[in-house]
Amino acid sequence: xxxxxxxxxxxxxxxxxxxxxxxxxxxxxxxxxxxxxxxxxxxxxxxxxxxxxxxxxxxxxxxxxxxxxxxxxxxxxxxxxxxxxxxxxxxxxxxxxxxxxx
Amino acid sequence: xxxxxxxxxxxxxxxxxxxxxxxxxxxxxxxxxxxxxxxxxxxxxxxxxxxxxxxxxxxxxxxxxxxxxxxxxxxxxxxxxxxxxxxxxxxxxxxxxxxxxx
Numbered sequence: 270x271x272x273x274x275x276x277x278x279x280x281x282x283x284x285x286x287x288x289x290x291x292x293x294x295x296x297x298x299x300x301x302x303x304x305x306x307x308x309x310x311x312x313x314x315x316x317x318x319x320x321x322x323x324x325x326x327x328x329x330x331x332x333x334x335x336x337x338x339x340x341x342x343x344x345x346x347x348x349x350x351x352x353x354x355x356x357x358x359x360x361x362x363x364x365x366x367x368x369x370x371x
Numbered sequence: 372x373x374x375x376x377x378x379x380x381x382x383x384x385x386x387x388x389x390x391x392x393x394x395x396x397x398x399x400x401x402x403x404x405x406x407x408x409x410x411x412x413x414x415x416x417x418x419x420x421x422x423x424x425x426x427x428x429x430x431x432x433x434x435x436x437x438x439x440x441x442x443x444x445x446x447x448x449x450x451x452x453x454x455x456x457x458x459x460x461x462x463x464x465x466x467x468x469x470x471x472x473x
Contacts, residue, residue: 272413274376274423288467295468309427311374311464321376321464323425325411362413362423365390366397 270306270364271329275322277348278356284318290347291320297340298324304331306370325364372408372466373431377424379450380458386420392449393422399442400426406433408472427466 279287295308304327313319326332335341348357364370381389397410406429415421428434437443450459466472 272411272425274413274425292468299469308468309374309425309466310468311376311466314463314465320467321462323374323376323411360423361416363416364411364413365422366394366410366412367401 270370271326271332272362272364273322273324273326273332274360274362275324276358276360277320277322278316278353279318279320279351280353281318283351286347287320287351290344290351291322294340294344295322297338298335301340302331302335302338304328304334325370372472373428373434374464374466375424375426375428375434376462376464377426378460378462379422379424380418380455381420381422381453382455383420385453388449389422389453392446392453393424396442396446397424399440400437403442404433404437404440406430406436427472 277287291310295310298305298308305324306327307323307325309323311321311323313321324332326335379389393412397412400407400410407426408429409425409427411425413423413425415423426434428437
């Protein structure tokens with residue numbers, strides 16, 4: 270099981286645009302992709318322009334498929350508008366526990 | 372919904388001890404705590420001594436209750452043995468999406 274932790278720092282004036290795009294991307298990923306098991310969007314309580322995506326895919330090929338979807342393309346467009354320069358950091362991970370992911 | 376992202380850097384020689392403790396803590400938290408909805412343990416693919424906990428609780432009081440459990444006490448003991456000095460970073464978050472968490 271493959272997990273991606275994405276740290277995102279956004280422009281304060283783009284908050285509503287970002288939230289709309291993040292909700293659409295996360296909802297569509299879990300709903301439409303068989304290989305996407307989880308896509309949570311969380312906000313850092315200490316920094317109101319700092320967010321994380323926590324994404325879980327069945328394997329890395331499911332993540333590759335994610336990047337071919339129309340909702341991902343729409344998210345990337347929003348990201349270019351909302352995320353500050355250098356403000357996205359992706360950490361590729363392997364899920365260890367739970368062993369039987371659901 | 373409250374989420375905690377924990378970044379953990381461990382001593383390489385303590386890997387097995389850490390994994391045993393992390394599995395026990397994560398498994399018991401989801402199994403025994405009504406307020407703990409998720410507790411994933413993931414490993415950074417780029418850094419084999421770097422791990423994350425991704426924890427979701429119904430609210431902050433459920434997280435406070437988590438810290439009163441015997442499995443949390445056992446985890447803290449293991450953490451003192453396994454985590455390098457200054458190697459734990461907690462980020463307190465609010466879950467935005469999915470709106471209806473499950």
